[in-house]
Amino acid sequence: MTNTDVQPQPSSSDNQVKPSLEHTLSEFQDCIDLIHRSYPELHIDLLFFGHQVDHDRLYQDIMNPLLSGETEAIPTILKQSRFIRVRDSKELIIGILSGKAAIFFLQDAFLVDVFGVNSRAISQSETETVITGPHDAFTEQAGTNLSLIRQRIKSSHLKVIKLSVGEITKTDVYVLYIKDIANMDYVNKAIERIKFIEVDALFDTNMLLQYIDDAPYSVFPQFLTSERPDAIGSKLIAGRIVGIVDGSPSAFSAPTSFFEYFSSSDDYYQRWMLGSASRLLRFIALIITLSFTALYVSITTYHYEMIPENLLLTLTESRSRVPFPPLYEALFMETTIELLREAGARLPTKIGQTIGIVGGIVIGQAAVQAGLTSNILIITVAASAIASFVTPAYVMSASIRLLRFGLILLAGIWGNFGLAAGVTAIVIHMSGLTxxxxxxxxxxAPLKLKDWKDVFIVAPFKFLTERPSQSRSPNKVKNKMKK
Amino acid sequence: MQEKLSPFHVAILVYMIQSGIVMYRLPQMLAEHFGTNGWLAIIPMFLLASANILLIGAVYRLGNGVSILVILEQSIPRFILYPFYLIMSCVWAMIGCLISKHYVLIFQMVAFPTTNPMIFKIALDVLIFLLMTKSIYNISKATTVFFWMLMWMVLLLFFFYKDFHWSRLTPFIFQGSTLTIDGFFNVYSAFAGYSLCLFLFPYSDKKTKLIKAVLAGNLITAIVYIYFCFIAFGFYYYEQLKTLQFPLLNLLAYIQLPFVQATENLLYGFFMFSIIITAVMYFWSAKEISKRMFPISDRLLSAIILVAALGFSFIPDVISEVDQWLSYLGYAELALSLGLPLGLIVLLLIVRKRGAALNE
Known part of the structure; x- marks a missing residue:
C-alpha cells in the first residue's frame, strides 16, 4: 500500500522533547486502560492501550522475541524494521493513542504497530441496497475500507494519502486517487481544504464534508457519499477523488454534480435499457417529489379551473368535509409523514414496523374519516413521499424533501406563480454552486452533451468510452473496445 | 482565472434575451400589421437583426474584443460620456423592469384578478436580484437550465397539428396589411436584445466565437418564432387572430389532458424562466455601465438599480400603459443597437487613423 504519511510532524528539532517513561506515564495519568508492563531485569518497559492492540500480535511481535532472549540480544532485535525508534515524546504519545505499543529500553523508546480492535464485520449496506451486484459495504474501520477498495482496484497507480483531522480526536482521513487518471488540481484542492480544518473533533464523513464544501450555507450536498466499495471504485476510475474517514462507514467522492446523485451502481449491472429506464424514472420521481403536493395546494387554492369536470366532483366531494385551507391540510399531512419517517429511522426495526402500520392506518383511514384531510391529498402526499425515497443518495433525498416544504408554502401563498418562483429560485441557487x-x-450547464448518455440514461457500454468531462482527467478514454 | 463563455452559452443567452413578452402577442401583431401570412415577415426582420449583429461583429473585430466601455473611455472625456452612460443604464433598467411588470400583469389577469400585482413584481425582483449579482458565467449556466425547462414546450405545438388547416394560410401574402413604421418597429422589437452582447466582449475569447454564437442565437429565435407563428396562422382564422390579445395564452388554454385543463395557468408559469433571463440581462447591462460611474459593491449597486426601477414601475398600472412605455423604450433600445455599434466603429476608425498618423 502506498501510504504517504503526512501527519503533522514537529517542525524542528528544537521543539522536540526526548521521550521518557516518566513523562509518558504522567501524560497518561488516570487512564486506567493504559497497560504498563515492566521487566526490570531486561530494562524493558511496555506501554499500550489494552483494548486497542491485537494481543496475538503483541505476543508474537514484541513479547516473544524480546522476553525470551538474553539482554545482550535485545539491541540487535530492536534494529528490526518493525521497531521504529522515536525521538519525540509527542510522536510517541500519538503512536500509543493510535494503537501502537511503546517500548522503553534503557534510554531509548520504540513504537511497534500492533493495532487491532474488534470491529463490525463487513455486511450489507442498509442505506444503499442493490438487487444485483456486490452486496458488501464499508465498515467503521478505515483499514478495512481501504482493503475493500484495493481488492477491486489492483493498481500501483491507486495512491492513498493519509491526513489527520481533529485536535483531540486525531481522526485519520485518507484521500485516494488514481495517478494519471485523476486531475491533480482536484487532489491538491481537497488535501489543502482538509489540512485547513481546525476543530477538536471529527466523527463522520458527512461532518468532514461540511467543513470542506464550497457553499456551506447551501441545502444541497456538494460531495457524493456512498457506503458501497464498488460505487466508490467506479468513482476512482471515473477520475474523481475519494476520501475515507476512520470511524465512518461512508466514503466521499468529488467533484460531483447534482445529476450524479440519481445514479446507482445497479444501473450498470442490468441491461442498459433497464438501467436507463430506472434512471429516467428517478428524474420523474424528482419532479413528483418537488411538485405534486405543491401543485395540489396551488390548484385547490387558486386554480380550480384546471381540474376537468369529472375529476372536480370527486375532489370537491372529498374536500367538502375538510375545514382547513389546502395549505394547512398539506402541511399537516407532510409533517405527519416526516414524523413517521423520523420515528421509523430512530426505532429498532421491529418497532419501526409497528409504527408503519399504526401510521398507515391513521393516515390512510382515520384522518379522512375525521374530516382532517381529503383522500386525494393522501394519495398526493404518499406519491411524493414514495418518490422522494427513489433517490439513491439519502443526503440528496433529504435535501429535496426539505425544499418541497418551501415549494408547498410558496404554492399556498401565490399558487402557480409561487411554484414557478420557487423553481426559479432553486435553479438560480444551483447555478452558483460548485x-x-x-x-x-x-x-x-456548462453543456456537455457527450456526458448525457451516462447521466440521464445508461447507454450500451460500447458508447461509454470516455470518463465524465467534469473530472477533467488527463487520460480521457476508459473503454477502447470497438464492439 | 475567469471562466469564459462557450458558444452554446452565448447562443442560448441571446435566444433567451430575445424571446420575452413580445412572443405572447407576436401572431396577433403580425396579423394586424402585415396581414395574411404575416408570419413570413419574420424572415426579413431576422435578416435585419442579423445585419445589425454583423455591425456589432465589426466593432468586436476592430476593437480586438476590448470592452466597449474601455474603448469609449479612452477617447471621449468622462463628462460627455457619463450622461450618455446614465441614459443607457436608465433605458435598460427600465426595459428590464417593465418586462417583468408586464409578465406579472398578465399573470394577474389570468389567475389572480384581486391580488395587487406589485407583490408579484417585488417577488420577481428578488429573484432578479439573486441572479444579477452572480457572475455572467453563472447567469449563463442558469440560462442553460432555464432553456431546457422551457424548450420542451415547443413539443406542445404537436397538439395543434390536428386542427391545423392549410386552407387558413390563404394563397395571398400580406393582404390586409396596415403597416406603419410604428407597427414595424413594434414587431421588430421581438428581436431586440441582441445589442446586449456588446457587453459580453470582455467575457469571451477566441473559443467563444462570440459573433457566430450571437447569430446562432438569433437564428434559434427566428426558427422558434416562425414555427410558432406558422402554427398560429394555420390554427386560427386570420380575422380571428387579429382580435386575440394574447394568442399564445389562447393556444395554451386549448391544450387539455384527461387530468388537467386550463393548462395556461400552469404553463404560463414556465415563461417566468425566459422573463427572468431577459430582465436580468437588461439589468445586468445597466449595472455594468453604472459600475463605471459608481465604483461601489456589486450587490449594493444592483439593489439601488432594482429599487429605483421598482419605484418607476409603480407608475404604469395597466397592460396597455406598460405596452405603450415599452414601445417607446423599444425605440430607444433599437436606436442604441444601431447607433452604438456605428458610433463605436467611427470612433475605432478615428483612433486607428490617429495611431497610424502618430506612427508616421
Missing part, C-alpha cells in the same frame, strides 16, 4: 470548484450543474 463542487471542488467545478460546476454543480454539469453536464447541463
Amino acid at each position: 463542487s471542488l470548484g467545478s460546476s454543480y450543474l454539469t453536464p447541463v
